[in-house]
Amino acid sequence: MHVRYIYAYKEVSAIHDVKITGLSFAYKNDNRLILKDINIEVAAGSFVALLGQSGCGKSTFLRLLAGLETSTTGTILLGDRPVNGASLDKGMVFQDYGLFPWMTAGENIMLALKQRFSQQDKKKLKQLALDTLNAVGLDDSVYHKLPKELSGGMKQRCAIAQAFSIDPPILLMDEPFGALDAVTRARLQDLVLKLWSQENPKKTVFFVTHDVDEALLLANRIIVFGQSPSNIIYECSIAEDQRPTRETQFDNPEIMKLRNKLIFQINKDVAARIS
Template identity: 65%
Template sequence: MHDIKIHDVSFSYAGSDKLVLKDINVDVEGGEFVCILGQSGCGKSTLLRLIAGLEDCTTGEILVDGEKIHGASLNRGVVFQDYGLFPWKTAGANITLALKKKFPDWDKNHLKERTIELLKAVGLDESVYRKYPKELSGGMKQRCAIASAFGIDPPILLMDEPFGALDAVTRSMLQDMVLKLWEKQEDKKTVFFVTHDVDEAMILANRIIVLGQSPSNIIFDVKIPDEKRTTRDSRFEDPESIKLRNELLRQINQDVEAHVQTVQ
């Protein structure tokens, strides 16, 4: 199930003694959908990059099933906010490129068939296969990026504010799509989803981790039982959802106020 253990992790960029993350400790069970929530600049994306193996911990370690992470891996798919599509390749070629890395023995016909299946799975027409990124809307580009990430079928999926640049309607549609893709899997992926939006975190996650201001550590961590998962309607009507929403906002606001007072 690919459990992830983050032990005593701190991080600073090379040549700097200023910590971005400090003493992060968290154990995540395989199949959890974890939203990393916090203000802009608090280190959410940095933590995601450490889990992806795109950066190295300054101190501490991150383990997947007991094995220390060393560099990027096809077992950890990443979806970025900027879509991650090569503009000189068609949407189909972008997805096929990822599939080739995971399934090098597949022939061209198999790759194309699977790519079209993935496009349809994320609600896109087959005609998108031949279009270039410049011909697609932001929502369509992000659907292609998600199709590519799910296509390599990684047990761990890392998503860095993938819907932050989208309009509210498209954002809601893609939130629902990702949640359905995750829920329908018998062997659920472990998902880390970075956001600064409390409502987005509540709708998607069955666990929410809040990071404080830099140098960041975990200031709040809550698991949400399946029977108490928040929906778009319940977040404004259900007492438990309202209570959780208020607590998340309280934690973030208190941390910001404490940080401002420290700076002053």
């Protein structure tokens, strides 16, 4: 099913640039900074990969964007509004799926839809939930199944369906495919890229990964975080006409050059920290 058909049910969400200034973070009662002086401006509709080694603060940064943590210093603006806690204008997909195990897949999606579109008829919301499940490659029967009855790939498809169904202008994805096998991971990478590219206007996506090849395949902007206390050590943009596909990713000399540059920057930072 084409994604634009789904969005016929819903209002168009406002889109916003994201501006992050002087962002630092430490947990309460702990003076050790996890993030230090992060400054980023991201245009609405960008697909941003947050790249770096495990433990460098990428997921913490995503939680700050989501409003699940509060920064120690600095500001995060969506348009002209500061992020003050979680809200339905930011959807999040977790590595562990984020589905309530006692609810069916359909009930999980409906829970989000009822919050997002509280005035909408429940029959229409159920149809929207079914259409969104179909859009991520799942049939109607999955609506009635508990998460324990689904494979890892199916659960992650449900989580993606839930996030897209509420039509947030900002989509946050925290290593969503890290626990999946290679084939399922590739299929879901292609799915997310297709869903994002078909939308008008496009969502702004922040996608956490430690996989350079995944970042190059999905993103049009890549931001590399150094080791904790983390700041930005490298960033680059990929023009739309230069974006690789799965078929050309390892044949394009410019993309391979960029791949080596990204790996070099990450390894250089690691070497500097352990020397």
